[in-house]
Amino acid sequence: MQTTSGLWKTMKRVGLATMTGVILFGLVGCGGETASGGAGKVSGTVTAAGSSALLPLVKDAAAEFKKTHPDVSITLNGGGSGLGLKQVSDGTVMIGNSDVAAETKLPADKAKALVDHKVAVVTVAPVVNKAIGDTVPGLTRDQLIGIFTGNITNWKEVGGPDKTIVLVTRPASSGTRALFREFALNNQEEASNKSLETDDSGTLLHSIASTEGAIGYVALPYLKNANNVTALAIDGVAPTLENTYNRSYPVWGYEHMYTKGEADGAVKAFLTFIMSDEFGKHIEDMGYGVASKIKEAK
Incomplete structure (x- = not known):
């Protein structure tokens, strides 16, 4: 028969094991999220078209992203913001790259169906x-x-x-x-x-x-x-x-990457990577601006 002291020690061991199991389950449940833009192992397809101004940044991001996610196929094209917005709205591509807001190029109902991801300043x-x-x-x-x-x-x-x-x-x-x-x-x-x-x-x-x-x-x-x-x-x-x-130079705008509805899978992982601190250090090196550094308008 266990003593009161022995019973207490057994309960502590069981409790610790249970807590450890919960922590491990929590880590597994997170899917191994990494700074590289989503789950530790990502596969699938990403297609994007649109802004030629944004194209160099997206190409650089794709090359970096594929270093850790080689099973993702990424196809990128230019063609102009209007084309990119039309194609993502039509479902021809998964991401529409644009130098301007969607509502300036699309009918209101189609623009409303898109989700905006502001990735940089140009x-x-x-x-x-x-x-x-x-x-x-x-x-x-x-x-x-x-x-x-x-x-x-x-x-x-x-x-x-x-x-x-x-x-x-x-x-x-x-x-x-x-x-x-x-x-x-x-x-x-x-x-x-x-x-x-x-x-x-x-x-x-x-x-x-x-x-x-x-x-x-x-x-x-x-x-x-x-x-x-x-x-x-x-x-x-x-x-x-x-x-x-500092807003003394007047000709600039946000760079947008639009999806039709919320992004998921490889597209979500790719967008998460582009907007991460990990990739952010490349943005200014390439000549783009970081959105958070824009001085507030007076």
């Missing part, structure tokens, strides 16, 4: 051929509006050489175009140049670099390794992350 800069940039380091807002609406047609009108201004434009579906129109052109509609129109930012930069008198605009990340082009200041303020964070 700064958009006016960019000119280097030969122009050597003499025109910046433009006023009024000069910029005059150029992109077609009212100013020669660089000599803004202090540059006697060269015809050549616009390198983006299609109406472009989210970068929508951002630039709103924050650089005061919502005035820009002129189009169908012969040099593209929403592929790499192609656009190549056209500017190789065309005398050319001007266009690109997201800041595309300028990190660009040659023969110059980013212009607006009203004396350079397009930098620091000036974006």
